Amino acid sequence: MHQILKTYFLDKIKVSDDNLSNISSFFKEYSFGKNEFLLKEGEVCKYVYFVTAGCLRFYSVNTDGIENTRYIAFEGKFGTSFTSLITGEESIEYIQSLEKTTLLAIRKDDFYHLVEKEPAVNVIYRNILESAYITTQKRIYDLQGSDSLERLRWLLKRQPDVFNRLSNKVIASYLGITPYTLSRLKINL
Amino acid sequence: MHQILKTYFLDKIKVSDDNLSNISSFFKEYSFGKNEFLLKEGEVCKYVYFVTAGCLRFYSVNTDGIENTRYIAFEGKFGTSFTSLITGEESIEYIQSLEKTTLLAIRKDDFYHLVEKEPAVNVIYRNILESAYITTQKRIYDLQGSDSLERLRWLLKRQPDVFNRLSNKVIASYLGITPYTLSRLKINL
DNA sequence: CTGAGATATTGCCATAGAGCAACATTTTTC
DNA sequence: GAAAAATGTTGCTCTATGGCAATATCTCAG
Numbered sequence: 001m002h003q004i005l006k007t008y009f010l011d012k013i014k015v016s017d018d019n020l021s022n023i024s025s026f027f028k029e030y031s032f033g034k035n036e037f038l039l040k041e042g043e044v045c046k047y048v049y050f051v052t053a054g055c056l057r058f059y060s061v062n063t064d065g066i067e068n069t070r071y072i073a074f075e076g077k078f079g080t081s082f083t084s085l086i087t088g089e090e091s092i093e094y095i096q097s098l099e100k101t102t103l104l105a106i107r108k109d110d111f112y113h114l115v116e117k118e119p120a121v122n123v124i125y126r127n128i129l130e131s132a133y134i135t136t137q138k139r140i141y142d143l144q145g146s147d148s149l150e151r152l153r154w155l156l157k158r159q160p161d162v163f164n165r166l167s168n169k170v171i172a173s174y175l176g177i178t179p180y181t182l183s184r185l186k187i188n189l
Numbered sequence: 190m191h192q193i194l195k196t197y198f199l200d201k202i203k204v205s206d207d208n209l210s211n212i213s214s215f216f217k218e219y220s221f222g223k224n225e226f227l228l229k230e231g232e233v234c235k236y237v238y239f240v241t242a243g244c245l246r247f248y249s250v251n252t253d254g255i256e257n258t259r260y261i262a263f264e265g266k267f268g269t270s271f272t273s274l275i276t277g278e279e280s281i282e283y284i285q286s287l288e289k290t291t292l293l294a295i296r297k298d299d300f301y302h303l304v305e306k307e308p309a310v311n312v313i314y315r316n317i318l319e320s321a322y323i324t325t326q327k328r329i330y331d332l333q334g335s336d337s338l339e340r341l342r343w344l345l346k347r348q349p350d351v352f353n354r355l356s357n358k359v360i361a362s363y364l365g366i367t368p369y370t371l372s373r374l375k376i377n378l
Numbered sequence: 379c380t381g382a383g384a385t386a387t388t389g390c391c392a393t394a395g396a397g398c399a400a401c402a403t404t405t406t407t408c
Numbered sequence: 409g410a411a412a413a414a415t416g417t418t419g420c421t422c423t424a425t426g427g428c429a430a431t432a433t434c435t436c437a438g
Contacts, residue, residue: 062334070329083323092330115315122311126304129318134272136325140259141281143332144365145251148395168416176333181395183417336424357386370425372387 002029004052004076005104012127015120023118026111027104032097039095044088045081047105049073054101055165059173060092069174071135072098072162078128098166148177152185191218193241193265194293201316204309212307215300216293221286228284233277234270236294238262243290244354248362249281258363260324261287261351267317287355337366341374 001024009015009023027050032038039045041061049056051073058079059069070093073079084091085108106114114121142151152175156163162174172182194213198204204212216239221227228234230250238245240262247268248258259282262268273280274297295303303310331340341364345352351363361371 060330060334062330066334068330068333070326082319083326086319086323126315126318129315129322130271130275133318133322133325134275136322136329137259137272140325140329140332141249141251141257143329144257145249145255167414169414178396179416180397180418184395186417356384358384367426368386369388369427373425375387 002027002052002104005050008050008076008078009120009124013120013123019118019120023114023121024104026114027106030103030105032101032103034097034100036097037094038097039081039084039091039093041092041094042090043084045084045091045093045095046108048078048080048085048108048111049095050078050104050106051075052102052104054097054099054103056101056103057096057098057166057170058093059096060094067169067173068176069170070139071132072159072166072170072174074161074165082129082132098170143176148175148181149185149188151175151177152182152189156189191216191241191293194239197239197265197267198309198313202309202312208307208309212303212310213293215303216295219292219294221290221292223286223289225286226283227286228270228273228280228282230281230283231279232273234273234280234282234284235297237267237269237274237297237300238284239267239293239295240264241291241293243286243288243292245290245292246285246287246355246359247282248285249283256358256362257365258359259328260321261348261355261359261363263350263354271318271321287359332365337364337370338374338377340364340366341371341378345378 001020005024005027006020009020015023029052032054038047038049038056053075055075056073056079057069058071058073058081059067061067071079079095081091081093081095083089084093111121111125115125116122142154146154155171155175163171166174168179168182172179175182177185191213194216195209198209198212218241221243227236227238227245242264244264245262245268246258247260247262247270248256250256260268268284270280270282270284272278273282300310300314304314305311331343335343344360344364352360355363357368357371361368364371366374
């Protein structure tokens with residue numbers, strides 16, 4: 001089992017080596033180059049991913065072609081297109097590698113099987129859902145509660161990786177502004 | 190047990206009458222008038238609520254005094270201030286009754302006890318988290334992806350109760366616009 | 379019922395951020 | 409390592425929405 005996934009579990013819950021190796025047996029390792037697509041709008045999401053190196057970007061494109069990035073999963077984080085995974089409907093999101101990325105993937109049915117059979121995964125899934133919810137919630141609060149400069153400062157302080165590792169284009173789409181505006185804001189940092 | 194809560198469970202999962210009555214024994218009924226506060230910013234949320242009549246509004250107030258409503262729980266819906274409930278931190282949200290409201294409340298520790306001990310509640314909680322996440326997600330997509338008129342039309346179509354039962358002030362804070370703008374938009378409906 | 383307070387509407391002006399275009403810089407590719 | 413492509417910057421202008429103020433309408437307590 002990948003050490004980084006093991007650490008993820010052990011940091012959060014007590015679980016035996018036997019259970020851990022059962023769990024890990026359902027994950028399969030994959031590698032991606034920069035800017036490859038793991039999921040496109042209109043496809044159904046069938047995997048849960050755990051990033052071991054690099055990062056994944058989860059974003060959607062509206063009718064005017066504006067991109068909106070909702071989440072960046074860096075190494076050591078789970079990520080999936082929840083809405084599509086859960087409902088089985090077509091995804092409105094794209095999942096894209098932004099860097100050379102390696103990850104562990106588990107199929108949807110295997111994942112939900114583990115949620116039922118392995119208490120550790122039940123708890124972890126709850127954890128993931130809870131924190132996905134909290135993150136998203138804070139994001140809405142943030143999006144509506146502050147102007148763009150405040151949001152940029154917040155990002156810089158709380159998620160420096162996003163600021164330091166990603167392109168302006170991606171950062172702007174994460175903050176919900178245009179790259180033009182981001183460029184102008186940086187003068188006032 | 191309240192029929193409406195029973196229906197909620199039975200609609201989603203197979204569960205025996207015995208388990209249902211064990212579950213319901215942890216809920217206590219409360220009544221509120223119009224515009225009462227169940228939780229204020231800075232307090233820690235200790236309950237999960239299930240609305241049996243009326244409705245609850247979940248909202249936050251930013252530093253400029255702008256209100257942002259994230260969710261309205263009408264009768265037959267669960268609602269709580271997840272972020273505070275889960276983390277035990279002070280809430281950034283207010284919970285307020287917008288109409289004469291009756292509800293069933295369960296204490297946080299009893300709730301998580303049931304999540305562990307009653308498989309039905311484990312599944313229901315997962316359900317609630319999943320759909321809270323999906324709703325929130327669609328909301329972000331919506332907030333960033335469409336202009337205010339489109340959002341208003343979406344609301345009218347998808348959540349007519351919000352439009353029909355609540356004040357302009359609340360609707361505006363739900364759409365992330367000012368009551369002035371909402372007033373102006375209604376001309377173009 | 380009545381009247382005070384809350385809520386909603388609308389004219390007017392202000393402003394944050396969008397978007398184009400031109401140019402500069404960085405990154406990728408062969 | 410040079411050319412091409414992508415990304416970033418900045419001047420200028422435009423637009424959607426904000427916000428005040430005056431007025432109109434609703435609503436709820438006595």
